[in-house]
Amino acid sequence: MGKEKVAIIGSGNWGSAIAKIAGTNASQQTDIFDASRIPMWVFEEEVNGKKLTEIINETHINEKYLPGITLPENIHATSDLDEVVKDATAFIFVLPHQFLGKAIESLKGKITPGSKGVTLIKGVDVSGDDIRIFAGTIEKELGISCSALSGANIADEGKSIRSISREVETKYFAAGKFSGMRIHGLTGLNEVAEIAPFFVKKRLSDTERRKMERCGGSCSIVEDVAGVSLCGALKKFALTGLKVHFYEDIVAVAAGFVDGLEWGDNAKAAIMRNGLLEMKHFCLEFFENVKAETFLQESAGVADLITSCIGGRNRKVAEAFVKTGKTFEDLEKELLNGQKLQGVATAKDINTFLKSKNRVEGYPLFEAVYQCAFEGRDVKTITKNL
Ligand SMILES: NC(=O)c1ccc[n+]([C@@H]2O[C@H](COP(=O)([O-])OP(=O)(O)OC[C@H]3O[C@@H](n4cnc5c(N)ncnc54)[C@H](O)[C@@H]3O)[C@@H](O)[C@H]2O)c1
Ligand SMILES: O=P(O)(O)OC[C@H](O)CO
Numbered sequence: 001m002g003k004e005k006v007a008i009i010g011s012g013n014w015g016s017a018i019a020k021i022a023g024t025n026a027s028q029q030t031d032i033f034d035a036s037r038i039p040m041w042v043f044e045e046e047v048n049g050k051k052l053t054e055i056i057n058e059t060h061i062n063e064k065y066l067p068g069i070t071l072p073e074n075i076h077a078t079s080d081l082d083e084v085v086k087d088a089t090a091f092i093f094v095l096p097h098q099f100l101g102k103a104i105e106s107l108k109g110k111i112t113p114g115s116k117g118v119t120l121i122k123g124v125d126v127s128g129d130d131i132r133i134f135a136g137t138i139e140k141e142l143g144i145s146c147s148a149l150s151g152a153n154i155a156d157e158g159k160s161i162r163s164i165s166r167e168v169e170t171k172y173f174a175a176g177k178f179s180g181m182r183i184h185g186l187t188g189l190n191e192v193a194e195i196a197p198f199f200v201k202k203r204l205s206d207t208e209r210r211k212m213e214r215c216g217g218s219c220s221i222v223e224d225v226a227g228v229s230l231c232g233a234l235k236k237f238a239l240t241g242l243k244v245h246f247y248e249d250i251v252a253v254a255a256g257f258v259d260g261l262e263w264g265d266n267a268k269a270a271i272m273r274n275g276l277l278e279m280k281h282f283c284l285e286f287f288e289n290v291k292a293e294t295f296l297q298e299s300a301g302v303a304d305l306i307t308s309c310i311g312g313r314n315r316k317v318a319e320a321f322v323k324t325g326k327t328f329e330d331l332e333k334e335l336l337n338g339q340k341l342q343g344v345a346t347a348k349d350i351n352t353f354l355k356s357k358n359r360v361e362g363y364p365l366f367e368a369v370y371q372c373a374f375e376g377r378d379v380k381t382i383t384k385n386l
Pocket of ligand 2: 249304308313314
């Protein structure tokens with residue numbers, strides 16, 4: 001069998017952070033990967049009068065979405081999806097979820113049979129009363145096996161690592177570093193094990209492993225794909241609680257509301273607890289094969305909820321929503337420099353789904369986030385019915 005050729009679909013904040021990990025790890029495992037050139041699909045735009053693809057290929061820095069971080073030289077930015085897909089056998093999907101559908105349409109019929117994928121996309125794919133995780137959408141639409149990766153990781157936080165240790169920064173920036181991540185195989189552990197080397201540094205020396213563990217880092221493979229994917233999607237829902245759609249962090253939106261209201265840490269902890277319970281109940285009610293322990297034990301569960309509620313974009317924008325009275329749409333443009341807010345959109349998707357099932361009242365925090373974001377409900381009432 002030939003070597004795996006990696007392709008990265010997406011190049012935002014997280015997409016660029018993952019490109020750094022994937023480019024580095026692939027080049028250290030050349031018995032598995034053809035790492036000479038890893039294409040990264042970029043939605044083309046001009047930054048200071050120059051194409052973003054040209055900036056990335058000349059400076060090896062994504063100046064717009066992950067400034068200050070140097071990508072490996074084998075990462076090649078291109079806006080041509082056909083170039084990305086050509087010869088690739090291992091796909092990393094890391095787009096904001098609202099753009100995945102169009103990318104899938106462009107990829108259909110072009111992917112090498114037997115290829116595999118891993119998705120880092122948060123959110124859920126809702127159509128009427130049908131709901132699926134994006135790993136499932138990719139498998140169905142593209143006919144490839146797809147795993148899911150999620151965990152308590154925020155891309156920008158990697159910047160602070162450099163001041164602690166250059167070596168740790170180089171090896172564990174973003175995904176590995178001080179945090180945890182989990183890779184979940186939808187179609188079975190074998191496929192996961194095959195794709196996992198992008199992220200799991202199988203060949204860590206004992207010294208490297210000890211260093212990473214001292215920093216609290218971990219990366220492991222578990223089987224509960226749906227549980228992990230859904231944790232990512234629903235937490236934004238619960239944490240922030242704005243007028244946003246729920247992306248990965250509906251809960252992060254709710255947490256941001258609490259910060260905006262200056263209700264304090266006790267209230268925020270209570271909202272996070274309620275959010276976690278709703279996430280868990282939702283997943284157990286509507287998805288098969290979700291394990292209850294995923295929510296507490298895995299990085300994608302409570303740990304990711306905590307990091308999103310403390311340091312995420314959804315939290316930040318939700319706080320500003322309360323303090324300024326501006327719309328989420330305006331605040332996204334004003335505060336995120338092109339990055340996308342997903343918690344509000346997810347809140348809307350989930351609300352549509354719950355209405356179709358006549359189950360809205362079973363999820364009062366999700367409902368509150370949706371109504372505050374889209375129906376003008378007073379944010380101060382978010383604790384009603386909790
Ligand atoms: N940023 C993080 O720390 C983080 C952590 C974990 C998971 N995630 C998830 O990773 C996924 C990708 O997020 P991100 O942070 O890399 O993105 P981002 O929000 O930083 O960037 C937005 C991206 O969307 C692209 N884009 C804009 N308009 C587009 C269009 N019309 N079509 C296609 N692409 C377009 C932009 O070029 C940019 O690459 C999301 O599901 C997110 O929830 C992010
Ligand atoms: O910045 P947020 O709110 O999109 O959350 C960041 C990541 O999703 C954490 O996993």
